[in-house]
Amino acid sequence: MLTPDLFEILAKTAADKRGEIQLTDALRTLRKRRPMYAVEFVGKRYDTGDKLGFLKATVEFALARPDLSDAFRAYLKGLDF
Amino acid sequence: MAVGDVIQVGAATGTVESIGLRVAKLRLQDGSLRIVPNGALTEFTNFSVGWGRAIVEVAVPRDVDVDRALAVLRRVGEDWARETGAALDAPAVEGIMRFSGATRCFGSPSGWMPPVVSTQRTTSDVGSRRRSTVSISPRSASDRGSHPCASAKASSRGRSRHAVPARDQGQPKEMLPLVDKPTIQYVVEEAVASGLQEIIIVTGRGKRAIEDHFDAAFELEYYLNDRGKVEELAQIKTISELASVSYVRQKEPLGLGHAILCARALVGEEPFGVFLGDDIIGSAPTPCMRQLLDVFERHDGRSSPWSGCRASASTSTASSQATTSAATSGRSTTSSRSRAPRTRPPTSPSSAATC
Numbered sequence: 001m002l003t004p005d006l007f008e009i010l011a012k013t014a015a016d017k018r019g020e021i022q023l024t025d026a027l028r029t030l031r032k033r034r035p036m037y038a039v040e041f042v043g044k045r046y047d048t049g050d051k052l053g054f055l056k057a058t059v060e061f062a063l064a065r066p067d068l069s070d071a072f073r074a075y076l077k078g079l080d081f
Numbered sequence: 082m083a084v085g086d087v088i089q090v091g092a093a094t095g096t097v098e099s100i101g102l103r104v105a106k107l108r109l110q111d112g113s114l115r116i117v118p119n120g121a122l123t124e125f126t127n128f129s130v131g132w133g134r135a136i137v138e139v140a141v142p143r144d145v146d147v148d149r150a151l152a153v154l155r156r157v158g159e160d161w162a163r164e165t166g167a168a169l170d171a172p173a174v175e176g177i178m179r180f181s182g183a184t185r186c187f188g189s190p191s192g193w194m195p196p197v198v199s200t201q202r203t204t205s206d207v208g209s210r211r212r213s214t215v216s217i218s219p220r221s222a223s224d225r226g227s228h229p230c231a232s233a234k235a236s237s238r239g240r241s242r243h244a245v246p247a248r249d250q251g252q253p254k255e256m257l258p259l260v261d262k263p264t265i266q267y268v269v270e271e272a273v274a275s276g277l278q279e280i281i282i283v284t285g286r287g288k289r290a291i292e293d294h295f296d297a298a299f300e301l302e303y304y305l306n307d308r309g310k311v312e313e314l315a316q317i318k319t320i321s322e323l324a325s326v327s328y329v330r331q332k333e334p335l336g337l338g339h340a341i342l343c344a345r346a347l348v349g350e351e352p353f354g355v356f357l358g359d360d361i362i363g364s365a366p367t368p369c370m371r372q373l374l375d376v377f378e379r380h381d382g383r384s385s386p387w388s389g390c391r392a393s394a395s396t397s398t399a400s401s402q403a404t405t406s407a408a409t410s411g412r413s414t415t416s417s418r419s420r421a422p423r424t425r426p427p428t429s430p431s432s433a434a435t436c
Binding site for chain 2: 003024049
């Protein structure tokens with residue numbers, strides 16, 4: 001959750017050496033002005049931008065699906081590896 | 082464009098050494114330094130974004146055994162891929178590209194990463210036209226086009242600008258299905274389940290499929306309706322009914338911070354949540370963004386820089402894993418972002434919706 005005052009900071013945030021404006025840099029500035037809060041959320045994060053992460057997400061999401069769960073579980077268990 | 086990129090400006094190809102306020106310095110292939118005024122950088126080709134294809138044309142004499150020449154080219158390509166490890170997808174021989182005056186045959190072993198670019202398709206078209214006379218083109222371009230481009234994401238890690246523009250024609254990675262829904266839909270569903278109703282998706286080049294997905298999906302609706310597939314229809318309809326989705330285009334992939342700035346006008350003076358197109362949260366009893374919103378609302382009021390906005394004082398970002406996703410990631414320039422709802426969800430008495 002971010003607040004619109006961040007835009008002002010973002011607009012003034014210099015690009016890093018790769019020419020990119022990083023959210024982290026803006027948040028660092030914001031943190032000096034006022035408190036920021038962290039939440040330890042309940043849940044599991046999948047990085048689907050990563051091949052392995054994508055595969056893990058696919059398998060776990062399929063196992064969580066009521067319509068696929070049983071058949072898919074049986075299939076995985078029957079795999080020879 | 083960034084320092085270290087190989088770009089072509091006009092006839093000059095070289096590595097960007099520095100980008101200053103007025104000029105960029107380009108080290109050409111022969112070692113000389115080209116000073117390019119930034120004003121001249123209106124149109125250039127960047128060879129360092131995501132992936133590239135090396136197209137190698139090999140000329141062979143007219144009397145050569147074409148099948149054998151193609152087999153040799155194929156083997157050379159495979160050897161090269163094995164020895165250098167630089168190929169992201171198996172090199173392939175596209176086939177005969179043209180016959181010159183002396184009737185030469187050109188093969189083209191090339192290494193690339195999917196998806197297909199148009200030049201590849203062109204090459205293959207030529208090949209298939211010639212197929213009747215010479216046996217060539219072991220893999221058609223369309224084979225490769227359907228290859229999911231998961232590797233684009235891998236290579237984009239830590240270099241966000243690689244994430245978006247790498248793909249001009251293929252499926253954007255956010256549209257790759259997890260089980261049976263595109264990954265971006267999980268993200269949008271989390272936003273909606275958290276009580277956010279306005280979704281702003283920051284897109285880049287080659288992301289049109291995302292917009293199409295969240296459109297009314299009219300054609301599919303019609304098709305299913307026609308065949309009485311009521312259940313499927315119900316599922317499809319919810320896509321467009323989930324939320325109001327708007328899009329803003331990030332013209333250049335200049336980082337996550339820049340992507341967020343692109344949505345400034347659409348977000349306005351309201352708190353908003355940031356999602357990344359490839360960050361999916363599962364096994365959460367309460368949607369992850371809802372968990373953040375709950376904390377956000379608990380800390381409302383204090384040190385709020387704008388008036389009439391009770392729920393906006395604190396900026397909460399998820400800790401641990403989520404912080405790394407939301408904050409360090411320059412890796413996805415497509416972030417979908419949701420504005421706080423205008424109508425407050427019944428479960429949240431002090432929702433960000435008050436803003």
